[in-house]
Amino acid sequence: MTVPSFSVPSRDVSPGGSALSLRGLVKSFGGKPAVNGISLEVPAGSFYGLVGPNGAGKTTTLSMATGLLRPDAGTAIVLGVDVWSDPLAAKRLMGVLPDGVRLFDRLSGEQLITYSGLLHGLDRRTAAQRTADLLAAFDLAADARTLVVDYSAGMTKKIALAASLVHAPRLLVLDEPFESVDPVSAANIRSILADYVRSGGTVIVSSHVMDLVQRMCDHVAVVAQGRLLAAGTVDEVRAGSTLEDRFVELVGGHGPTEGLSWLHT
Amino acid sequence: MVAHLIRLKLVLLRNGLRRSVGQLVGLIVASLYGLGILLLAVTGLIVLRAVDAQIAETVVVLGGSALLVGWGLTPILLSGVDLTLDPARFAPFPIPLPRLLAGQAIAGLIGVPGVCTTIALAATLVTWSRGPGVFAVAVLGALLALGLCVVVSRLVASALTDLASSRRFREASRIVVMVPLVLLGPIIALAARGIEMNAAALRSLAGVLSWTPLGAAFSAPAAAAEGDALGALAKLVIAAASLSLAAWGWSRALARALVTPASRAASGGRATARRGIGAFGWMPATPWGAIAARSLTYWIRDPRYAAALIIVPLLPVILYFSSVQRHNSEMFLLSGPLAAFMLAWSLASDISYDSTAFALHLSAGVRGRYDRRGRALALLTFAVPAAVVITLVPFLVSGRWALLPAYLGLVFGVLLSGVGLASVVSSRFVVAVPLPGESPFKRPPGNTAQTILVQLGGLVALGILVLPEIVLVALATGTGAGFGWAALLVGLVLGATLALLGMWLGGKLLDRRGPEVYAALTKAG
Known part of the structure; x- marks a missing residue:
């Protein structure tokens, strides 16, 4: 397993090493840079956390990695396949959970997973079998016939995650998979993801819950203002302190302030 | 306060x-x-x-x-x-x-x-x-x-x-x-x-x-x-x-x-009444079959689709009254072609109705031509019978059966050519539509100017595409029924050709510009 570094060598990294390889990704919206040259190696078989404050460029980076957003410059390579020159082949290898994106929520949960499976080219029997398995695994079997629009926020997240798993991808790209998910569902999702990694899959998740990343992931990258500040195994990045303290230190937040003295009762 | x-x-x-x-x-x-x-x-x-x-x-x-x-x-x-x-x-x-x-x-x-x-x-x-x-x-x-x-x-x-x-x-x-x-x-x-x-x-x-x-x-x-x-x-x-x-x-x-602030009340009680996976069960188990099943489900379940077409079954009524008023029964006969136009053209905003849910198609790597084919198929499953029935209404009332083949030709021409044109247009332009879950009659925010231009441009382009049928209908009305059968033939053959061409071209466009279409949808909300 290669140890990722801040500056990625320009020569090709061996395809066996990286599940996802981002090189010099750049994207700006209306002249404002959102991602400013991010390079990242996600080793195959790793559980990779991408952390950063709001507006750091996490979603933009992951969108460019998954073929949803065309980068201004740079490349994204999934298991040796270039996302932007051979999108169809690259997308077959990936399961994607975008953040802040609508679902086809007039479908029932069962229909949505089936739809995702058929879109990925599964045959009817496989799609039906996997849909049933996923609904059971995510504890949604009782609500399988309910329209997704009537789901709670946590259930919606779970059904979206289930839909991204149905074609058995080798790399999972999850943008904020734990947002507005209750602790029970979060534990459920975590154990499914851990199982997936144990069986050889690779996961990259974005989050701003440091505690969760520290406990769950083996690798982490810190981004802020469109740049990569640190990357490596969790132990390397946190360098002795907790990930949260190290993160605040890297990003440069404020400490406790005296400003709200009137709030002290 | x-x-x-x-x-x-x-x-x-x-x-x-x-x-x-x-x-x-x-x-x-x-x-x-x-x-x-x-x-x-x-x-x-x-x-x-x-x-x-x-x-x-x-x-x-x-x-x-x-x-x-x-x-x-x-x-x-x-x-x-x-x-x-x-x-x-x-x-x-x-x-x-x-x-x-x-x-x-x-x-x-x-x-x-x-x-x-x-x-x-x-x-x-x-x-x-x-x-x-x-x-x-x-x-x-x-x-x-x-x-x-x-x-x-x-x-x-x-x-x-x-x-x-x-x-x-x-x-x-x-x-x-x-x-x-x-x-x-x-x-x-x-x-x-x-x-x-x-x-x-x-x-x-x-x-x-x-x-x-x-x-x-x-x-x-x-x-x-x-x-x-x-x-x-x-x-x-x-x-x-x-x-x-x-x-x-x-x-x-x-x-x-x-x-008691309004909440997303769960109406789970009715859920048990829904059976199985609906259209997904009988449509072909392919990407385009799945898209057709999904679109069909949406035509039925999403009120925005119904609202766009609510005027279609009422067209014969409206045109009947205006033709009675002006003592001009030709206008009544236009119910079918107008209905066909509205049905076909509703496809032009299909991707826009998806909003950002389109991300699923994009990240699943669906080929553009499957996307186009599935959506067109879903529309045609109900648009063809609906258009034929609406075309028949004025003939049942007025009894001018000699003109029926000509008008059927025009209806098929408009419907099929419209599907072809809309397949190209909707993979190139995102139009302003109400977002999912919003009131279907809410004036949507966004690029209204482009929406109007797309509508007008589409109308003109479709007029040109079905010009042969229009001419034949005029000839059939003026002279004889022979032109009527010609109109029917031309409508079916030319229409089908244009529909296939449009889906192919639209698919190519979507393959190339998928992320850009998605970016436009993200911008619209």
Whole structure:
């Protein structure tokens, strides 16, 4: 397993090493840079956390990695396949959970997973079998016939995650998979993801819950203002302190302030 | 509180305009439209000053009642349009109810409809400037009427907030309310014919309305002008009583809304009634089959699709009335081709209706041609029978069967060529449509100018594509039936060719520009 570094060598990294390889990704919206040259190696078989404050460029980076957003410059390579020159082949290898994106929520949960499976080219029997398995695994079997629009926020997240798993991808790209998910569902999702990694899959998740990343992931990258500040195994990045303290230190937040003295009762 | 709400509303209006030029253009167009109607109304009301009080009463009462009904219906059609006044937004703040009521009432008058209503009501004072007593009654009447407009609209909105927690009710009610509105044209035309026959009926209608909450405030000054002081007083009392009753109902509804904010109520109870995976079970198990199944499900379940097509089954009715009026039965025969156009063209906004859910197609790596084929297939499964049935209606009524093949040819030509054209257009342009879950009749924000251009351009392009069929129909109408069969053949063959060509071209475009289409959808919300 290669140890990722801040500056990625320009020569090709061996395809066996990286599940996802981002090189010099750049994207700006209306002249404002959102991602400013991010390079990242996600080793195959790793559980990779991408952390950063709001507006750091996490979603933009992951969108460019998954073929949803065309980068201004740079490349994204999934298991040796270039996302932007051979999108169809690259997308077959990936399961994607975008953040802040609508679902086809007039479908029932069962229909949505089936739809995702058929879109990925599964045959009817496989799609039906996997849909049933996923609904059971995510504890949604009782609500399988309910329209997704009537789901709670946590259930919606779970059904979206289930839909991204149905074609058995080798790399999972999850943008904020734990947002507005209750602790029970979060534990459920975590154990499914851990199982997936144990069986050889690779996961990259974005989050701003440091505690969760520290406990769950083996690798982490810190981004802020469109740049990569640190990357490596969790132990390397946190360098002795907790990930949260190290993160605040890297990003440069404020400490406790005296400003709200009137709030002290 | 009052001042705060008014300022909030003005700031929201200004910021909304600052966000996009398109919205500004929209407001200007709406204002010009409103201004035109207002100008007409004010001029009319001033002219009525010179008219006999009884005639003036009939006009003012009918117009005023219609205005009040309009205020009452607006919240149903445009739910969520006035976020400033959404009670749910005020639930977290400790604001005394009376102050919130006053603030909401006055803020409700800000905006194009509120200003126009105020000016029009002010103009009724000119109509009734027939002596100090009459004028005083007119002032009271106008104030009561203005209050009623605002309070009734707020009352309906608050009541809806309660009901709105049921998604099914909300969506169904909007569609149902739309049917009479679509038929308004024929109804007015029919009513106009009725008026020609007897104006007395209208006068008696106004007479009845003048004793109801709808018209009392408007007819009080007329009663005073005719010297009926007691009648004037009684009508003012009716208006005042209805105003206080409505205000009471509103304050109750608002108080309840403040402590029970509308939530995403689970209507899980009905879920068990839904069986299996629906269309996914019988459509081919391929990417395009799945897309067709999904689209078909949406045509049935998403009210935005139904709303776009609500006019289609009503077309024969509308065209029947206008053809009777103009003694021209050719117009009636156009029901089929017009319906075919609307059905086919609805495909042009299909991707826009997906909104960001389109991400699933993009990240699953669906080939553009499968996307196009699936959507077109879903539409054609019901559009072909629907168009044929609607085409038959005028022939059943008029019995001009000789022209049927020609018109069927035109219908198939329009439907199939339209599908081809729409397949190209919708993979190139994202148009402004209501977002998922929003009222289907809400004016969507976004690039309105491009939407209009796409619509017009599409209409012209389709006209050119079906020119052969149009010419053959004209020849069949003018000379003989031989051209009719030719039209049918051309419509089927040329239409099918153009449909396939359009899907192929649209698929290519979508393969190349998928991420750009998605970016445009993200921007629209």
